[in-house]
Structures are given as structure tokens and as C-alpha cells.
Amino acid sequence: MATDRDGIEAWKLADALFDQWLDLDESERDTWLAAQDPAPGVRAYLQRLIDAHARPGPLLDTPASDLSGVRLGGWTLESELGRGGMAVVYRASRSDGIARQDAALKVLTLGALGASGRERFHREAEILARLNHPNITPLIDSGTGPDGTCWLAMPLVEGQRIDAWCDSHRLDARGVVKLMLQVCDAAAFAHRSLVIHRDLKPSNVLVEADGHVRLLDFGIGQFTDASTERTQTMWRALTPGYAAPEQLRGDPPSTAIDIYGLGALLHRLLTGRTPQADERTTTTRPSVLVRQADDAYHRHYIPLKNDLDRVLLKALAEEPGRRYLSAEALADDLKRWLDGMPVLAQAPTLGYRTRKFIARHAFGVAAAALLAATLAAGIGATLWQAGEARREAANARVQAQRAILVRDFLQRVFASTEPAAGGVPDALELLDEGARRARSDLLGTDPLAAADILMLTGQARQELGQYPDAQADLEQARTLFAREAPGAYREHSDIERALGQILRERGEVEAAQRHARTAVDLAGQALAADGDPKPLLDAKVTLGSSLFASDPQAAKAVFEEVLAALPRHGLQDTELHVDVLDGLGATISVTDPDDTQRQVRIAEEQIRLSRLLDGPESGWYASTLSDQVPTFGRAGDHARAGQLAFEAVAIVDRVYVRPHSKKAAAHCQLAAHLHLNGRFSEAVEHYTVAGDINRQLELSDLHVQACFMFGGYARAAVGDYRGALDDLERSWEILGQHDYRTSPTGYAACGTWASVQLRLGDTEGAAGTLAGCPRREGETPQLQHAQAVAELQLARGESAAAARLAAEMRESRPPEAGDRYWMRPWMLSLLLAHREGRQEAFASLVAELGEHAAMEPLSHCLAAPDETRCLAFP
Template sequence: MDAQRWRRARELFDELVDTPQAGWNARVAEACADDPLVRDEVLAMLRADQATGQQEIFDASLPAAVVELAGRLAGVKAADAEAGHEGRSVGPFRLVREIGRGGMGAVWLAERADGAFEQRVAVKLIRSGWDVDEVLARFRAERQILAGLQHPNIAHLVDGGITADGKPWLALEYIDGEDLRAWCDSRRLDLAARLQLFLTVCDAVAHAHQRLVVHRDLKPSNILVGNDGVVKLLDFGIAKLLDGTDAGISSTRMFTPEYAAPEQVRGELLTTAVDIHALGLLLYELLCGRRPFEADHPTPAAYERAVLDREPTRPSLALARGDDAGAAIAACRDLAPARLRRELRGDLDAIVLKALRKEPGQRYASVQAFADDVRRHLARQPVLARRGSWRYRSARFLRRHALAATLAGVAVFALCAGLGAALWQARVANVQRDSARAALAFMRSLFDNADPAHRKGDQLSARDLLDAGVRTMRTALPGEDAARGELLLTMASAYLGLEQLDAAAPLIEEVRASAEARADRAQLAAAMIQQCRLRDLGNHPDDCPPLLDHAESLLDPREPEQARLVAYSLALRVYGLQLANRYEAVVESMRRGLALLGDRREDRYLRVELASHLAFALNRLGRPAEAERVLAPWLAELRHDDDTERVLLVDTLGTLSSSLSALGRHDEAIAMQREAIEIAEKLYGRDDPTVAESYNTLARTLNGAGRIDEAVAAMEHAVELDRRNEAGGRNPELASALCNLAVLLVKQEHYADALARLDEAVELAREAEFDADLGRSLWWRAVVHLVAGRTADARADGERMADVLAPSHAAGDDAMLRGRALAFAAALIEQGPAAATAPACADAGAIAEAFMRTPQAAGADARFAAYLAMLCTQHAPPVDPAPPLAVHYARIVARIRDAWAAAR
């Protein structure tokens, strides 16, 4: 009976099993008028069920069942009700504790008690109340099976016998370990190591098959790896002997639905193919961390239907793109999700699917053949599973979809009629060919302009090349507005990369107008996204969100190219979200962006950028371990991929080093950042601004490790590199680097040197109109003034900082909170207790509470704010807060304490 007929029979049986027998024939005849085979099967099942209910065995076991049920209702497990089990003697062993429970009984950890030698074993005991003939027969069969199996990877039989009350027991080798799947994941084993362990399991199963034993219940929980790393196969409790010696045992179907083969579900004759199917399921989980049949409602019936009716998902397709759980699964295999999918695609897909075929005869002929194919894959040899796979899939399809196959024959005829349409498509292709040739001619003209022979030896800059391209574009691609728009946007993006805003603006506007006229929604959205970049670089970031909202509303994320634009739009939102302290929103947006992107190589840079933004936000939220999990797979892929753009590795190393530093793994973080510097210097040259940025990150990492002198040296080198790249005094990177150097000097208490660097940073940031760096430099300069007792200067810098940052920063942003706290501290130094007015104290309390809601609630800023709020409730001269604050805050606290004491 095939799967569809069996499901039909099963559903009809479930419908009628609890109804009166008198109505069976009429209902079955009505439902199965077209299929006598299903009708006979349903009636046979119904009669068998009725006969089972009348067997004496049921009557004999009913009292025991009632006793056990009563014990459960009273809240006492049957195992607990059996007095004396813990510490009870069984043969030469003493029971220590229960370590497992199954359908027939319990498994106990036991120790040898006869004093002959020390030994720990696992003792199996039949559960009370169910020692009926069938269960006893199964128990004796397991003992006989284990006695005949001698293999280093099968838990062997140690002893056996009968207890004083007549129950049989088995003493088995005790394995102190964890199941194979968990063992591999906890050690992040790669695919090759997992396959080697799987081959060990195959050898053990093959040994059993050679002795005519079918396990019938292979699953991860029955395969343990001990602390010594040795794999052991357990639990032959429902194993079957193929030579007929278990004929006295009833044919009751016993299996785990999630790991059952189709023939087990259908109740057919079982062969070694059952274990081959189970090994296929095990290999599937080892490779991709999921099951091939994911049921919406994980009930035994749902799993049975899935096993019978559904084809398994290919392992390489089981990990959905952008799936967070999939990323964690790939990380357990020391791979990125995309790399894992590539490794599984092909041989491993074919091997697993061959083992999981519905018909036993279509699977591997033996476990040894299965293992040999895995070995061929490891040896990079052709695997047998990929032979004949097309014929198998075709036969399965035709059997399941006979009607659809007939209709497909009709479709072939229709396809022939469609040849005329193909001719029309050829004409369209010719038009596209002409367009491509025109685009190629345009690109050739650009390279001709770059040729020194045409330039008479003059050097051609990137700006010169772009300008020449724009001039050529005025007459290029006539009538090809869409292709022309793509090229114009590419050149506009390049201009923005060079910060040539005036040159980019008209190109973007031209593309936007053309796209609107042609109702080209995707290109219009792309133009608006570039306009956002333009406005952001022009120091008008508030214009960005409306443009991005409109752009995203025009795009269909189901289209790969448009999904990429949506992801790029999400990346452009990050800076504004960070300014508003909305790091949870950053996490959500970046996860959405990663989910939208596919595995295409051209999207790699954007995917790494999104992952880096995600990791940065997680660090700010105090979740550095999660940030590491996001980036570690990328680092593994980028290091192993010789063809990758090295710039991706530089960025990933820098961001991941920050995560490791936050986790306290400072030596790893420092080594990682030095690696990033080495790669950047080889890639860009030793004087490039990118190298300066890497030194900046190294200084921050060294500072986090408490190696302040090394941090200062690294930061001074970054400042020197930024000075070399200064152009006309407008270099915000130099302003940022000077401020960072000043922060380190403040920590060394070199306040005069710090003040000099801050003065220069303030002036540079003001000229560059870079408000974020200007506000930060003003705040640190206010700190230095306050430490020196120059409260008027500190108050002036604090007020100026608030004016600069207020348009772009929320009131609850860290920077704004620090500015308000510093203003209150200046007032306390000037006025002592008189400054602690009711409004001032209310604001101090609000600042302290706001800091407690930020990810930096345990940092020096938050503790300083809490100290200032505490002064409002204290009438005695204040003491130093504990634990000690950062050095600059400690100096300010000392001045506040002196001012407070003097005023009293």
C-alpha cells in the first residue's frame, strides 16, 4: 500500500474505531467504493483493534495499570512507589540513582557492591505492574542480542539475572557523556570531523547487521560520546533478530515517530533498511542542525504523516537566509551560513537524500555502502548517490502526480506552439544586446581617457575620470534611459565617495526626474537613497528619514535587486538611530536587512556592513557575547576565502576586537586589531586614512586593557597619519583623533597637553562643520577646565556643547546627560550647598535615573550622576563615592567636596 492509501486508511480507521461495529461496513463501503484495497485494510484494522481489546493479556495487566494510574494521580511516580530501589542490591550491584526511564522500565546507575573490584554500570529494570509475557520476552531478547554483540562502539553487556521478586535485570556498560549531536555542537566541530564520527556509528551498526540484528530505534539520545571521546551505541531494547528467533514476540509497532522509517509507520516487514533510514536522519541533523520534516504541530501523528507524504528538504536548503537560528547552527560548525550551504550542496545533499528515500529498495543496499559513499566524499571522489538521482526523482514525481503528469504532456504541445513567442523574445534580446554594446562603448571611452598616451603623460585623478564620464554620458546611450540612469547613479555614488557633493547633486536629480517620468519605481527609489547620502554628507541628516521612507515604499523586497536597496536604506538609518540612543531599533533594522540579502558575492560588502552595525549596537546594549556570535562566522569565512576583498576582513577584525575587549578578552582583541592594521597597511599603504582609523581602534582596545601608555603611543600615531591627510584644514577625522588623544592624556592626568589637543580639535571640528566631534571635544575641554577650577570656562563650553548637539541629539542621549551633569557640578564648585536648589536637585535626580536606563548603567558617567543626586539629600560634607570613579571625575568630586566644606 502506498503512502496516500495508507493515510486514507488511517484517517478512516481513526473515524470509526470508537463507533459501533454495526455501522462499519456501510461507512467503509461508502468511503472506499473506488478502492477495495483500502476498504479491506480498514476493516482488517478495525477487527484487529476489537480483538486486541478482548485479549486476556489486557485483562491480566489491567489491575496493575489501575494501581499505577492511581499512584500517578496521587502525585507519586511508579518508580518512587517501589520501595527500596535506591540502595537496593541487584546481583553484585547496588542501585545509586535513576538515570533514565523508557517504555519497559527504568535505567539505574549502579556500583559493584561485592568488593571484588570497583565498577559502575547501567542497570535496566522492568517497571512494576507490566511484567507481562511480551515485555519479559523482549527483555530476554535484548539480553541475548547484547550477548552476541562485541564491538568497541556498542555498549556491551556486563551481567544479567533475576531479582528476588522474579524480575529480570541487565547490567550494561555505563557511559558518562552526552549525545552525539550535542557533543559535536558544544565543541564546534566542522563537517569533516562530524562525518568521521558518523562513520564510527556506521561501523557499529554494520557490526549489528552482520549478526542479523536491526536496532530499529537509532536516534541521537541512543548514541553517546563519553568523556574519553569514544562513541557508544545504546539501547537494543526493541531490536529485531532477522533469523526469526524473536518470533515469539508480538508484532506490536514500537518506534520513535520522529526517527521512524515509512515502512515502520505502515507496519510492514522490517529490514536493515530501517536503520539506514535512521542513520540518514542522524546525518541530516549532524550536518545542518535540523530535521528533514519540520511539523507545525509536533505530534506523533503529524510526524507519521510527514514521513509518509513529504519529501525531505535538502540539507543545503534547510538553513533559511537571514535566519538567526541558522546563523547559530552554522557557527557551531565553525562556518558562516552561506559557506555551510555551499559545503552541503551537491554530494552531501545526494548522500543524505538517498538514505532517506521512501522505498527501502531505493536506499543504500547496506550500512557499509552508505559509509563508503561518505568516505568517497571525504576523499573528494565521485559518490554513488549522485548516479540515477534524476530517474529516482522522476519516478517519485510521476507516481505522486499521475494527473499532473498527464497534463504535462498537454503542456509539451503548448510549448511547441510557443516557439513563435520565442522569436519575438529574440528581437527583444537584440535590443538588449545593442544597449549592452552602447554601455560597453561608453566604458571604453572612459578607459581611453585614462590612457597616458591620450593624456600626453598627464596624471588622471578619480575626479578627472568621473568628469570625463559625465561629459561622455551627455551623448551616450540614446533612447536607453534606464541603463543611462544606472550609470549616472553609479557615477554620483562615486562623487559622494570623494565628497564632491556639488558634482553628485545634478546627476542624482536628473535620474530622479527621468525615473519619475518613466514610472520606474526601483530607479526612483535608488535615486532617493542617493539623495539621502547627499543630504547626510551635506550636514542635513534630518532630511534623510523622509527620503528613505518614500524610497522603501516604492520597492518590492521580494525582488533581489530591490531587496538590496531596502537593506542599503536600512544601513543609512543607523547613524540617526545611534544619535537617538535607539540601539534596539538598530538591532531590529540590521537583522531585517540581513534577512533581505541573499548569498550573492556582490552583496557581501553590504552584508558585512550590516553585521558590523548590528554587533556595534549589541555592544552598546551590553551584549558583547551576542555581538561576537554575529561576527565570528564572518571572520571565519573571510579568513578562509582567498578571493574576498581584504577590506572586508579589516572592518570585521576591527569591530570584532571591540566585542572581545568588552568581554574582557583583551589579549585576543589586541592581537586581532594588530592583524587588522597589518592588512590595512598592505592594502592601502602605511599613510592611508584607513590605517589611521585602525590605529584609533587599537588605542581604544589597549586603553580597555589598562595599557594606557601603549594606547597613547598608538593614538599619537593615528593623529600623525591624519595630519598627513589633512586638506585645507577640513579634516573631521583629525579632530576626532585629537579628541581621542586628549581623552587618554586626561586619564594620565596630563591636563595641559590634553587642553592643547582639545583646543585644536574644537577649531578643526568647527571649520569642518562636524557637530558630533565638535560637541564631544567641547565636553572634554569643559572637563579639563573644571578639573583646573576654571568653572566659567567649563560652563561656557558646556552651554556651547548643548547648543551644538541639541538639533541632532535627544535629551536622553548620553552626551546630553553628561553635559547637564557637568553643568550642575560646576554650580556646586562655585556655590557649594547653595547650588542644590529644588529644581537643580530634581534635574540631578532625573539625570541619574536616565543613566540607569542606558546600557552604561554601571559606568563612571552613571556613578558620577548618582553622586551628584546624592548631594541633594545629604547635609554633611560629602565623602568620595565608592567604588572609585574615573580620574577626571575623582578630581571634580574633590573640588565639589572642598567647596561644600568651605561653604559650611
């Protein structure tokens, strides 16, 4: 076996060709081999491998090497499970009285290995006898056949190769790492037992149906205290793509071989490739391999960039001494990555520790990621100024000094913040301290640096739902930029965008639109100055969002324009792509409500992008899931809608420990899903969570209004009429803020409010509410309002008028399976027919209802027609 690098490369090429040869049917192998034209040295090695494969031991000298029916020890071989260059594995069984035991029995096949092969088999038996670990397949039995052929019996593992398992289950990076921790645990146990595996690869790691990992095949394993065999034996006894460099060189064995093997295995699971090194033996950063959006493993790109690159490069270091010292150390770093802690694969810098510190102790990964991103944006603003100043040498020094000042200032904030209740500071405490110090320490000496900090803290507070403080920071930053740097168009545009978003959240639609249009104008000037189109597209998305409430067609046109521009500027699969799809999907649901197929396509694309960019454990991803629930509900896929709603709430409950608008929105969306499926008690629980947050944060956009309005209806459905009035009153206030009371939504809210008052016996109050319900000229009567009028007539004893109005409503709302509100006039008509003894009318109504008569609460009204049952909220 050649030990020089050229010889090793020739063996690697030959090994790859041999794998292809093995995969072919026997009838195709000769033709394939004749068509190959490798270098002479590679062909010679390939022929040696083929010759060795063709020379079985004496026991295997049977037709087609089929051992079915052969007995070895007490075992009967039944069917072949797998075959390699060194051994063949059979399903086997033995009976001991009335008990039957199944096993995987491994039989030595390669006569070319001779005594070395038998010695290796005996060593594997000794190794397995020493290893008793839940993630290692143990030895059941071993022995030799009459002709000296070795065999081992192990438990029959019904599992899938770990790479196939990860691919078939579409595991994300966290799921892959959790599986690898089981492999690391098994390897660490083997090392503590003085055993090195030396051949860690996907085919030697199986995953059972429940996700339990089993490490197999210690066939080339070695005791760490053995010195009789060097690492390099026969090429087929190791796998080139997963073998450590010292294995290829033939160096003495050490546990570092398995550390490399673990790294190579994890590399394969995350990138789909084995590690590749160039002529300088520098391994390519794994994230680079999957950065293209069309790569099958692109879903791992962001996690790899976020520290897994570092972990893998350390495990795969060329020099054994630069790798992790043990499998436990590698596992510990993987656990640190899972927990958001700084990994130890490299010496942590202050900035790196700061980012990790915030990620662990902020409102959750999403909020912390935003804070880090905003920090980068703030310093980026400073560097932009330095870029402008490059044309003026004198200013360049000033701007560079300012960049350093901002950086050092933020580091002091992170280092000095003292939390109010002890322990560690959270994101809000860091932001409070940063804004305070900007005003007290920087404003008088360097107002432009103070503007950078205040823009940073304002944007971060905005994302954390701290709108009053955010607005104050941003407005002061805007004033400072206008005075100190009037040409900083990008910063001006970003501030206007953020202010517009805050005002939109508060329901100040016209003001939000003014800020958004200003942001677009400023971003256009920034584009003319530096040629970057992204700020302008960002500003247009903000404008589209602000237009949605008042002019959805105009909003749709803006979103379509931005979506069409993304490919021209290489901005697909970016956060901007997610934002524009979010806006477009919402507007299409209003402007083209029947185009559910396009709505579903947009929704699935949003989910894919958000999972890729934000990560599966982020508030942004939860918000994306939640936003798509109505889309799938309208398309009739209620199972998918429910899945997304529950998953979104599970995520926000983990991510946000304090009130946050995203948490409120996710709970409200799940409540609405449950509501529309008649699960009112469960819906009320989630409406309550959302309502409490919305009140604490003083949120008042139209989404919040809908949450209170439907929450009031759900509370009425379970008999909580006082709570219903509270929610409906808040809904009415928000509608007034948006000048939306004359809309169909306002009309419905007003009607529901009056119906609840009637349930409380307040007939006059309900009459006053209905009289005050504003209605546009020519507006079609809304069912909830008309129902309340009919119920008021019933309460006043005007049964004939109530019956006529109920009949009109029934005419406009026939029975349907996908809605619930249509039941209200039908139940009212049933109640009136029963009261007045009109049996034929009652029977006619039942006949018209058909199969819908079984729906609740309609079925309860039919069974016992009284006011409690027939005036229920369905």
C-alpha cells in the same frame, strides 16, 4: 500483520493513535478512545496494540506495574526512567563492597510478544556485547528473573533526545550535521560488526551535556548474517516515520535500512518532520517544507537548498540500491558539505563543480557566494535581453546564442586559469582572467557579451575590495551597454549603483550621490518596462546610503519609504530587507539618538535576517554583527556588544585570508568596543589590523576616518605617540576629502592631534595645530579641543588660564559611568590644585567625584598627582 500497502497504512494510522493514547493519563484514555472514529481496520489494529500493552508479563503483575525495590541479578530497581510498548527502563544500582554502580536496567514488559520477545531480548544482549564504540551504549550485565523475565543493564546516560537537544540549543545546520556524524559513525561501526540497528529515531539517540552522542536500543536489531527473522516483525517493534519502505513491506533486512533511518533522522532534525512520500513514493524536497519564513525550522532553508536536499533525498531513496552504499559514504558526503566540497549525492555537472571550486578557493564562502551570485546576475542580464527579444523572433536567436556564448566563455575561463604560484587559482585570478579575455576575445566580435562579462567581474571585484579594477570594468561595461543596448535599463542601473558604492567607499560623496540618483532614474524606467520593483528599491537603498554623510534626515526618509514597500512586493526576509534595515538603523542613530529601543529592535532583526540569508560563516553575517556593536553599546548592553564584536572578528579572520574592507571594519569595531571599556592595549592590536588593511586598500570613507582617529587616541593612551600621530594624520586627510574638518568630529581630531604633540614636547607644533583647527561660527567648544588648549596653557606656564578652562569643561562634563573622556579636565584640575598646594580645592574635587574616583586612570592621578598620571588619555 498485513503486508499490502493498505494494511501498512492502517497500521501507521493505528500506531499514531496509539502514541496519543499512551501520552494520556490512564483516567482519560477510555473517554478519548470512545471519542475516536477511525476506519474499522484501523480501530482493530489500535485495539490490538492497546490489548498488548495491557498484558504485562508475570513479573510485572504488581500494583501499577511498579518494580521499585525489586532485585534482578545483583541490581536493585529504584525508579522508572521510561516505558514503551515492549520494555520498561528503570534506574538501578548495585554495590560491590564499598563501590556503588548505577545503571539503566531494561525489563521486558509485553507478554504478547511471548517467546519472540524473549528471543529479541537475548539477541539485543548478544548485539550489545559485540559492540564496543564510544557512541554506542554498551552492555554491562544481563540475565533473566526467576519467572523468565529478561533484563539488560546498560550505563546510565544522562542525556537529552537528539531532536530536543538540537531544538533547545537552536543548532544551525552545520551543528546538526556534526551531531549526525557521530550517529553515522556509530551505525557504521555496528555495520562493520555485522549488526543492523533497524530503529534509528530521535528517542534512540541521546546527547550528553558536552554534546557527546549515544546510540541506544538495539532491541529490534539484527545480525546481518542472520536469516531466521524477516524485517517486518510486530508493528510496535519499529517506528513508521523512520522505517524504510522495505521494512514496511517485510523484505529481507540489509544495512540499507539503517541508511534510510539515518536520513530520516537527519530529515527530522532539519525540518521538524519525518519524511513524507506521495502516492508515487516521491519524497518531498526537504527545503520546500521549511521555505516559509514563519516555519520553526526556516533557519535551515538555505543550507538545505545548498546540497543537503540532495544528500537527504539520496539517503531516503525508495529503492535501497539508490541510497548510499554505507553509513561511511553518507558521512563522507556530509563532511564534503561541511567543507564546501561537491557532494556525491548526484552526478556533478561542470557548473556545479565550478561553483564548489570557487567556494573552496576564493577569499571565503562570502566572496565565493557573491561571485556565484554575480555570475548568475551576468547570465541573467543576457537572458533578460533574450526576454526582450522574444517579441522579435529574429533577435531571439541572437540573444540565446549570446547566453550560450557567455556561459561557455566563463567555463573556459574557469578551466584554463593558471594560478601565478601554482596550486589552484583564487577568486582574483579568475576575475583577472575573465576580464582580460573579455577585452581580448569578445570585445571585437561580440561587444554586448563583453559588457556582460565586465559587469560581472566589476561587481565581483567591488565586493572583494579591488576598487580601481572594479571601477575600470564597470565603466567600460557602461560604455558598451550605452552603445550596444541603450534599452537595457536594469543593467545600466546596476552599474550606476555599483559605481556609486565604490565612490562612497572612497569618500567622494557628491559623485556617489550623482551615480545613485542616475541608478534610481534608470531603475524607474526598468520598472515601467518589466514591472519588477526590486531594481528600483535596490537603487533607492544605494541613494539613501550615499545621502547619509551629508543629509541623514533625507537618508532616513528614503530608507523608511523602501521598508514600507517591502511587504507590498513580497520582499521581506530578503537581502534587500537586510540592506534597508542596515541603512535605517545607522540613520536613526544620528537623527534619533535617544530612541535606543527601536535601534535595538532593528539590530536584532538584521542579525536574524543575515544569519538566515548569508549563513553563519560568511563575511556578510560578520559585517552585520559588527555593525550592531555600537547600537547595543549605546543601549547600555555592553555584554551583548562585546559578544557580537568578538564573534564578527572570529568569522572574518576565518573567511578572509587577504585584505578586505569587511575584515578591517570588524577589527575596527572590536577595537572601538575595547577602547570604550578602557582596554587600550587590546584595542591597539585590532586598530593595527584594521589600519593596515585600510591603507593597503586605500579606503577613505568616514568609518575609516573614525577608525584612524580613535586608533590614534588608543595609541596615545598606551604611550605610542609616534604611531598615534600617523593615525591622526591619516584621519585628518580623510576629513579633508569629505570637507568634514569643520564638524565636531574634525574639531575633536584636531584637538587630540595637538595633545599628542604636547606629549612629545612639541609645544610650538601643538600651538600651530590648534590655531589651524577650523571651527564653524557659533560651534560649541569640543572637549578634546578645549582640553588640548588647556594643556598648551599648562605647558606655557599659564596655570590660571588652564585652571579656568578646566573648570568650564568640568561644568559641561560631570562624572558619568558610561563615558571616559570627561575624566581629562578633572584630572587636569586635580594636577593644578596639587601643584599649587590648594588642598581644600583638591578635597572638594575628590568629594564631587564620589564613587567615580575609583575609575582608572583617574584613581592613579588621585594616588600620585603628576603630569604622567594626570595627563593620561582615559
